[in-house]
Structure formats: C-alpha cells, structure tokens
Amino acid sequence: xxxxxxxxxxxxxxxxxxxxxxxxxxxxxxxxxxxxxxxxxxxxxxxxxxxxxxxxxxxxxxxxxxxxxxxxxxxxxxxxxxxxxxxxxxxxxxxxxxxxxxxxxxxxxxxxxxxxxxxxxxxxxxxxxxxxxxxxxxxxxxxxxx
Amino acid sequence: xxxxxxxxxxxxxxxxxxxxxxxxxxxxxxxxxxxxxxxxxxxxxxxxxxxxxxxxxxxxxxxxxxxxxxxxxxxxxxxxxxxxxxxxxxxxxxxxxxxxxxxxxxxxxxxxxxxxxxxxxxxxxxxxxxxxxxxxxxxxxxxxxxxxxxxxxxxxxxxxxxxxxxxxxxxxxxxxxxxxxxxxxxxxxxxxxxxxxxxxxxxxxxxxxxxxxxxxxxxxxxxxxxxxx
Numbered sequence: 001x002x003x004x005x006x007x008x009x010x011x012x013x014x015x016x017x018x019x020x021x022x023x024x025x026x027x028x029x030x031x032x033x034x035x036x037x038x039x040x041x042x043x044x045x046x047x048x049x050x051x052x053x054x055x056x057x058x059x060x061x062x063x064x065x066x067x068x069x070x071x072x073x074x075x076x077x078x079x080x081x082x083x084x085x086x087x088x089x090x091x092x093x094x095x096x097x098x099x100x101x102x103x104x105x106x107x108x109x110x111x112x113x114x115x116x117x118x119x120x121x122x123x124x125x126x127x128x129x130x131x132x133x134x135x136x137x138x139x140x141x142x143x144x145x146x
Numbered sequence: 147x148x149x150x151x152x153x154x155x156x157x158x159x160x161x162x163x164x165x166x167x168x169x170x171x172x173x174x175x176x177x178x179x180x181x182x183x184x185x186x187x188x189x190x191x192x193x194x195x196x197x198x199x200x201x202x203x204x205x206x207x208x209x210x211x212x213x214x215x216x217x218x219x220x221x222x223x224x225x226x227x228x229x230x231x232x233x234x235x236x237x238x239x240x241x242x243x244x245x246x247x248x249x250x251x252x253x254x255x256x257x258x259x260x261x262x263x264x265x266x267x268x269x270x271x272x273x274x275x276x277x278x279x280x281x282x283x284x285x286x287x288x289x290x291x292x293x294x295x296x297x298x299x300x301x302x303x304x305x306x307x308x309x310x311x312x313x314x315x316x317x318x319x320x321x322x323x324x325x326x327x328x329x330x331x332x333x334x335x336x337x338x339x340x341x342x343x344x345x346x347x348x349x350x351x352x353x354x355x356x357x358x359x360x361x362x363x364x365x366x367x368x369x370x371x372x373x374x375x
Contacts, residue, residue, distance in 0.1 A: 100219070
C-alpha cells in the first residue's frame with residue numbers, strides 16, 4: 001500500500017503539472033496526461049498491465065512498463081537534444097549580432113594600417129561607432145538564416 | 147591571365163587563443179593588399195589586441211562559439227562589405243600567405259566558385275604519420291557522405307567567389323563545419339577545384355590541431371546533424 005500511495009502521489013503531481021502545461025505544448029501535455037493516467041491505473045490494478053502485456057505478446061506487465069519507459073525516455077532525450085540545439089543556434093545568432101555591432105576596423109581605407117594610439121592614452125582603437133547601425137543592418141544573419 | 151584584384155579579396159582568420167602565432171600571420175598578410183578580418187572567438191589571451199594593433203578588422207565573439215561559427219561570422223561580414231573573393235586562413239601559422247594567389251588563380255582559371263587547399267597534392271607532402279591517418283579517415287568519411295572527389299577535407303585554407311561563399315548556411319558551430327562546408331559545396335552544384343598547399347607542421351600547430359578524440363566528436367556531431375534534416 002505504501003508504494004501505491006507514493007506512486008499515486010507522484011503520478012498525480014505529474015498529471016497536474018502536465019495539465020497546467022497544456023497551453024505551452026499541447027502534444028507533450030497530452031502525452032504526459034495519458035502516461036500518468038495509465039500509470040495511476042496500473043498502480044491500482046497491476047494485474048491489468050499483465051493482461052495488456054500478454055495482448056501485445058510480452059510476458060509480464062512489469063516488462064511492458066519497462067519497455068514503454070525506455071521508449072519514452074529516449075523520446076524525451078531527443079526532444080531535449082533538439083531544444084538544446086535550437087537554443088544554441090539562438091545564442092549563436094545573438095552573439096554574432098553583438099559581435100557584428102562592435103567591429104573594430106583599421107583606417108577608413110580598409111587597407112592594413114598600423115593604428116596609432118591617441119597621444120597620452122594607451123587605449124586600444126575605439127569601436128567604430130558610426131558604423132554600428134549600418135553593420136547591424138548589413139549583418140548576414142538575417143539574410144543567411146533559413 | 148593575372149588573378150583577381152587583391153583589394154577585392156577578404157581573408158577571414160578565425161582565431162581562438164592564437165596570441166603566439168597570429169602576429170606572424172598578420173604581418174605576413176599585411177604585405178599584401180588583401181582585406182583581413184580576424185574573428186576572435188572569445189580568446190582569453192591577447193589575440194584581439196595583437197590583431198587590432200596589427201591593423202586587421204577585428205570581430206569579437208562575446209562568447210566562445212567554435213571555429214565554424216567564427217568562419218560564418220567572418221564570411222558574412224566580408225560579404226556585407228562587398229567582398230568579391232573570400233579566403234579562409236587559419237590564424238595559427240600553418241598556412242602560407244604565398245598559397246593564397248594560387249588559390250585565387252585556380253578560381254579564375256577553372257571558373258570554379260570554390261578552391262580548396264589540399265596538403266596531399268604537393269609532390270612530397272610532409273605530414274606526420276598520426277595526423278596523416280586521422281586525416282585520411284576523415285577524408286574517406288567525408289567523401290563517402292558528400293560524394294566530392296577530394297584528397298584533403300580538413301584543410302583550413304580555402305578560397306571562394308562571392309557566389310560560392312553565399313551558398314553557405316553553416317549550422318555546425320564546432321569542428322564539424324569542415325564536413326558541413328563540403329556538404330553544402332556538393333549540394334550547390336557549383337564547380338570546385340583542389341589546389342596543392344603547404345602546411346607548416348610546427349610543435350605549436352600540432353598541439354593546436356585536431357586529435358583523434360576530436361574526430362569522434364566530429365562524427366557524433368555530424369550524425370546528430372542528420373537527425374535535423
């Protein structure tokens with residue numbers, strides 16, 4: 001009974017969370033709701049899982065749940081991986097935009113020239129502020145992105 | 147026929163912690179009329195200051211994104227500045243500035259949009275044995291994936307025409323971009339040509355170069371990339 005109570009509590013929590021998240025990603029929320037409902041059902045009627053397992057050709061209900069769990073974990077992993085990847089691309093774009101807004105150029109000619117530090121200061125050449133906006137507009141990000 | 151106007155050529159140098167080598171590279175490049183843009187990938191050392199002092203255009207990534215991302219930033223910037231030809235040139239001193247005109251001439255002569263350096267096309271290439279095996283494996287793999295007929299797929303010295311450079315949509319931030327560039331060259335259907343170049347193997351460039359472990363990461367990256375297509 002203790003295990004059943006704990007599992008029920010956890011699964012109910014997941015059910016509530018999934019329901020609350022339904023606006024953000026309906027598909028994930030729906031699947032989570034379905035999974036937690038199925039979980040609750042099997043927690044209270046363990047013999048039912050064995051019947052379902054036999055129906056699809058798996059020996060025990062525990063095995064069925066184990067296999068399902070592995071599959072779900074893999075899907076979640078892939079989903080997270082894709083999300084991370086998208087985030088990485090967004091960060092890359094952001095960083096590139098910042099970089100292109102702060103290009104440090106040599107002289108106006110564009111040829112390689114030695115930049116003399118201003119008299120009395122050892123500051124590196126200042127960012128070419130006059131070009132910040134034009135650089136941002138001419139940035140390749142918008143044009144290159146698919 | 148002479149090669150393209152030097153002033154229409156932009157040399158893109160991705161650089162990450164290259165303070166010891168980039169000075170030499172940039173002073174070699176400063177003897178030419180090429181525009182030089184250094185993309186500093188958030189180095190912790192003086193790479194950016196040295197490049198600025200030596201008069202290159204310097205773009206600094208605020209965070210470290212990887213060589214592929216640095217190349218994309220630099221190529222995109224050069225295109226936005228009206229570059230007619232773009233050369234990618236490693237900042238660690240492994241390439242020779244003298245090879246650049248040969249790549250550009252090759253673009254002109256064979257009416258190609260991509261000229262790719264190959265260290266294995268020189269008559270007697272001096273490539274350390276470990277590096278040679280690693281590169282051969284990488285080349286086999288990339289050739290199998292892209293169908294391009296190349297002898298060296300991981301040479302950082304390349305030249306593109308404006309049209310060629312415009313086909314790139316690089317998404318691989320890290321080292322897998324070498325294969326990604328080739329994949330996009332293959333898909334563009336534009337003409338490419340391989341040009342023999344010399345790589346200087348010094349203890350410094352060897353230490354900075356790719357290791358077997360990196361190759362495994364490149365493979366993983368590329369397989370992951372397949373998942374998104």
